[in-house]
Amino acid sequence: MTYFDVAEAxxxxxLAAGARYADARVMHKRYETMTARNGDxxxxxxxxxxxxxVRALVGSxxxxxxxxxxxxxxxxxxxxxxxxxxxxxxxxxxxxxIAAEVNTASWASECAIDxxxxxxxxxxxxxxxxxxxxxxxxxxxxEALYQIWDTNKWFLSSEGHRIDQHIRECGGGISATSLxxxxxxxxxxxxxxxxxxxxxxxxxxxxxxxxxxxxxxxESRALLDAPLCQSGETTLILxxxxxxxxxxxxxxxxxxxxxxxxxxxxxxxxxxxxxxxxGSLTYGSEFMNIIIDASIPGALGSFGFDDEGVPATRxxxxxxxxxxxxxxxxxxxxxxxxxxxxxxxxxxxxxxxxVRMTNVGLEPxxxxxxxxxxxxxxxxxxxxNRSWSIDxxxxxxxxxxxxxxxxxxxxxxxxxxxxxYTGIGPKFWSSMDMLSSEIVNWGTPNCxxxxxxxxxxxxxxxxxxxxxxxxxxxxx
Amino acid sequence: xxxxxxxxxxxxxxxRKALPGAEIEVKADRSSVGLTRFANSYIHQNVAEDxxxxxxxxxxxxxxxxxxxxxxDHAAFVQRAAALAELGPVDAxxxxxxRAQPLEREVSHDEATAAATAQDRASLVRDFVEAAGGLExxxxxxxxxxxxAYRNSAGQALDAAxxxxxxxxxxxxxxxxxxxxxxxARLSDLDGAALGVRAASGxxxxxxxxELPPGRYEVIFExxxxxxxxxxLIMYGFNGKVFNEGRSFAALGAPQFDPSISINDDPxxxxxxxxxxxxxxTSRTRLTLVDSGITAAIAHDRRTAREAGARSxxxxxxxxxxxxxxxxxxxTPGTATLESxxxxxxxxxxxxxxxxxxxxxxxxxxxxxxxxxxxxxxxxGEIVKPVRNFRFTQSYPNALTPGAVLGVGSVPIPQxxxxxxxxxxxxxxxxxxxxxxxxxxx
Numbered sequence: 001m002t003y004f005d006v007a008e009a010x011x012x013x014x015l016a017a018g019a020r021y022a023d024a025r026v027m028h029k030r031y032e033t034m035t036a037r038n039g040d041x042x043x044x045x046x047x048x049x050x051x052x053x054v055r056a057l058v059g060s061x062x063x064x065x066x067x068x069x070x071x072x073x074x075x076x077x078x079x080x081x082x083x084x085x086x087x088x089x090x091x092x093x094x095x096x097x098i099a100a101e102v103n104t105a106s107w108a109s110e111c112a113i114d115x116x117x118x119x120x121x122x123x124x125x126x127x128x129x130x131x132x133x134x135x136x137x138x139x140x141x142x143e144a145l146y147q148i149w150d151t152n153k154w155f156l157s158s159e160g161h162r163i164d165q166h167i168r169e170c171g172g173g174i175s176a177t178s179l180x181x182x183x184x185x186x187x188x189x190x191x192x193x194x195x196x197x198x199x200x201x202x203x204x205x206x207x208x209x210x211x212x213x214x215x216x217x218x219e220s221r222a223l224l225d226a227p228l229c230q231s232g233e234t235t236l237i238l239x240x241x242x243x244x245x246x247x248x249x250x251x252x253x254x255x256x257x258x259x260x261x262x263x264x265x266x267x268x269x270x271x272x273x274x275x276x277x278x279g280s281l282t283y284g285s286e287f288m289n290i291i292i293d294a295s296i297p298g299a300l301g302s303f304g305f306d307d308e309g310v311p312a313t314r315x316x317x318x319x320x321x322x323x324x325x326x327x328x329x330x331x332x333x334x335x336x337x338x339x340x341x342x343x344x345x346x347x348x349x350x351x352x353x354x355v356r357m358t359n360v361g362l363e364p365x366x367x368x369x370x371x372x373x374x375x376x377x378x379x380x381x382x383x384x385n386r387s388w389s390i391d392x393x394x395x396x397x398x399x400x401x402x403x404x405x406x407x408x409x410x411x412x413x414x415x416x417x418x419x420x421y422t423g424i425g426p427k428f429w430s431s432m433d434m435l436s437s438e439i440v441n442w443g444t445p446n447c448x449x450x451x452x453x454x455x456x457x458x459x460x461x462x463x464x465x466x467x468x469x470x471x472x473x474x475x476x
Numbered sequence: 477x478x479x480x481x482x483x484x485x486x487x488x489x490x491x492r493k494a495l496p497g498a499e500i501e502v503k504a505d506r507s508s509v510g511l512t513r514f515a516n517s518y519i520h521q522n523v524a525e526d527x528x529x530x531x532x533x534x535x536x537x538x539x540x541x542x543x544x545x546x547x548x549d550h551a552a553f554v555q556r557a558a559a560l561a562e563l564g565p566v567d568a569x570x571x572x573x574x575r576a577q578p579l580e581r582e583v584s585h586d587e588a589t590a591a592a593t594a595q596d597r598a599s600l601v602r603d604f605v606e607a608a609g610g611l612e613x614x615x616x617x618x619x620x621x622x623x624x625a626y627r628n629s630a631g632q633a634l635d636a637a638x639x640x641x642x643x644x645x646x647x648x649x650x651x652x653x654x655x656x657x658x659x660x661a662r663l664s665d666l667d668g669a670a671l672g673v674r675a676a677s678g679x680x681x682x683x684x685x686x687e688l689p690p691g692r693y694e695v696i697f698e699x700x701x702x703x704x705x706x707x708x709l710i711m712y713g714f715n716g717k718v719f720n721e722g723r724s725f726a727a728l729g730a731p732q733f734d735p736s737i738s739i740n741d742d743p744x745x746x747x748x749x750x751x752x753x754x755x756x757x758t759s760r761t762r763l764t765l766v767d768s769g770i771t772a773a774i775a776h777d778r779r780t781a782r783e784a785g786a787r788s789x790x791x792x793x794x795x796x797x798x799x800x801x802x803x804x805x806x807x808t809p810g811t812a813t814l815e816s817x818x819x820x821x822x823x824x825x826x827x828x829x830x831x832x833x834x835x836x837x838x839x840x841x842x843x844x845x846x847x848x849x850x851x852x853x854x855x856x857g858e859i860v861k862p863v864r865n866f867r868f869t870q871s872y873p874n875a876l877t878p879g880a881v882l883g884v885g886s887v888p889i890p891q892x893x894x895x896x897x898x899x900x901x902x903x904x905x906x907x908x909x910x911x912x913x914x915x916x917x918x
Contacts (some may be wrong), residue, residue, distance in 0.1 A: 041565030
């Protein structure tokens with residue numbers, strides 16, 4: 001019995017139990033992670049997860065049931081339909097799915113070096129040496145990690161989709177923490193939890209973690225004695241990694257159609273965006289061009305087909321500052337009267353697919369970071385995210401960074417500690433007056449959404465940018 | 477189908493044969509979760525899963541590995557462990573396995589809750605939506621049945637089964653939201669209508685909220701908001717890993733909190749369907765973290781306990797290397813009622829809930845976040861008007877320092893944390909000062 005046969009049995013059972021549409025995902029997922037701390041390996045974990053999740057549409061509601069045992073595929077299909085029927089006790093309007101091309105396809109992400117195949121001893125040595133180097137350069141706590149996901153999935157729908165995909169993702173990073181009398185300072189490379197992509201171990205090799213270990217250890221120590229970031233309004237320059245976070249939180253989540261429709265109102269929240277203004281609302285300055293693109297080779301939010309069988313595509317979410325697109329699924333697009341989907345994923349066989357970011361990020365600007373700093377008379381440069389908080393409409397945010405520098409007369413000046421900035425999404429993005437061309441496809445492997453909770457992997461093309469009149473240095 | 481204790485024993489036996497001389501621990505969990513989700517006043521997502529997973533940790537020749545699987549091929553699983561064991565990293569701080577020790581107490585297991593159907597959950601949702609009286613309603617009703625078995629090569633063997641149910645919903649109108657939550661070991665304890673009424677009452681009294689200037693205000697936090705304070709304190713303060721690394725504010729034996737504050741971790745309190753042992757097979761007991769204002773204990777797993785020269789408190793946490801955290805936390809109730817707190821307030825803010833709280837500095841535990849689901853201005857002992865959400869930047873321990881707590885409520889509400897990591901039982905809190913650093917418009 002093939003995996004498609006298993007999925008076929010589940011879908012047929014769901015239809016027989018009354019579903020007007022059903023689909024099934026058989027998935028096999030391997031996850032490997034290792035962490036090191038202060039020169040020793042801290043933990044090695046190797047997880048394997050396999051099972052089938054069946055989605056059935058009855059009336060206005062989805063029913064979903066998941067089991068690890070392929071032999072129970074038929075029962076799972078019937079249970080999914082029965083669960084959907086129970087929803088009729090509190091019914092809504094009937095949901096339709098927008099049309100989707102029926103595909104029979106096979107797709108695999110690019111991978112030069114199979115990350116699970118790399119010897120554990122080699123991977124462990126890298127982490128140990130990196131943490132030792134940070135300790136030797138002043139860090140009180142030095143940490144390093146890598147993570148690998150290797151996922152095979154087989155998708156089949158009652159409309160005829162039969163798609164299998166093999167997606168390999170990996171990445172890693174290092175961090176150094178120095179402890180002071182009353183506070184601690186952390187520096188990380190290349191970002192808060194590392195850098196990730198739909199690539200093989202070559203991604204980790206390219207990061208060259210060892211080369212950056214001494215620098216971040218020394219910076220974490222230096223931050224303890226640095227002056228506090230100034231408080232007030234100023235010109236703010238953000239590094240590319242912090243721009244990744246800024247895009248993720250204040251654009252990516254805001255353009256999720258399920259949030260806009262109120263489907264996430266009780267937990268993740270809604271959005272400040274009003275569908276009636278799609279195509280006309282000003283989101284930011286003319287430099288702001290945000291693309292939704294699941295087809296970027298190697299980016300963490302890339303795939304061949306989403307979990308509804310819709311092929312990866314590229315479209316604008318914001319064009320020259322105007323809001324023009326959303327992240328949608330086949331059901332939410334139908335409710336909203338849109339004709340595109342392609343942004344639905346689940347984090348495993350046991351979870352209902354939902355609207356998730358794919359790769360959401362900036363198109364390159366005309367400047368370089370060097371030019372941005374050189375043209376700034378007075379301001380603050382911040383890089384590497386430290387904390388993030390944003391309201392349930394994705395409008396009012398306050399973000400903290402690990403490190404900041406004063407900018408005076410077109411040059412980087414003193415180091416400052418505890419830099420934070422706050423703002424309101426469209427006002428902030430409208431103040432962006434310079435944008436670098438130095439795009440990096442940052443990967444975020446920890447995007448939480450949904451109930452039961454799901455962890456999404458998202459990509460964010462981002463580059464350094466400058467913003468005017470931003471409130472910085474918010475403190476308790 | 478095999479039971480989880482049969483699975484755990486078979487995997488342990490197979491692993492012993494494949495890995496002679498190794499220290500081995502096996503945990504088998506069966507989890508049946510049903511979650512009925514509603515939005516725009518109808519059920520839009522309705523999910524269930526029935527999953528059995530097995531995790532295995534092996535320590536041999538100074539090396540440690542951890543594995544898990546949901547596949548039923550346990551022979552292949554053990555073979556994978558045997559192959560990895562020789563390649564695992566050197567583990568110089570291996571704390572050893574838990575010794576044979578019985579459960580402190582049995583936990584309740586409500587069969588009706590464990591067997592709850594999507595129809596049962598939908599009925600509670602219907603009650604919530606109807607009680608919201610035409611306001612837009614959204615949220616979920618969840619039932620969980622868990623059976624777990626732990627076995628290790630040192631002779632520890634523990635089995636347990638629990639069930640729990642919780643409901644969390646908002647009512648909303650014209651952009652104004654309010655919330656109600658409740659957790660119990662029994663689905664029959666949940667009253668969808670009562671929760672719907674509580675959520676709706678917050679909306680009715682929040683029509684046309686005004687924006688107030690930021691600044692320091694006296695505050696009354698309702699139980700939903702207090703749960704966030706407890707959650708942050710246990711994640712970043714009373715966490716053995718964070719404590720050992722010197723990143724926690726906590727100082728054992730020091731009077732860091734107001735004498736009215738006592739915080740306990742108790743799997744047997746409030747009948748919430750808690751698990752009676754942790755991931756390492758340590759039987760859980762009641763742990764007093766703060767005793768009348770004095771920091772009394774830190775949550776440890778076996779590794780952090782070894783580092784600290786302490787005993788494991790049964791708080792091994794399986795997720796994401798967060799470190800050991802209290803799992804079933806309660807703030808000991810006081811004597812105040814919400815009404816008496818409001819009556820005693822000259823000028824301040826009543827807050828229903830907090831949202832998206834993130835730590836700016838782990839050592840001082842300065843946190844930024846927002847109010848959500850209802851905030852009201854109180855003047856001269858009365859609620860005078862609803863206010864728009866604030867952003868705050870505040871050290872949580874400083875807000876609870878001696879003299880800063882003006883009252884502790886008498887009625888705790890058990891809740892599941894949004895992070896799905898723990899449960900929290902909280903009454904309302906009346907605090908002398910809270911630092912609101914921004915309004916809704918920035």
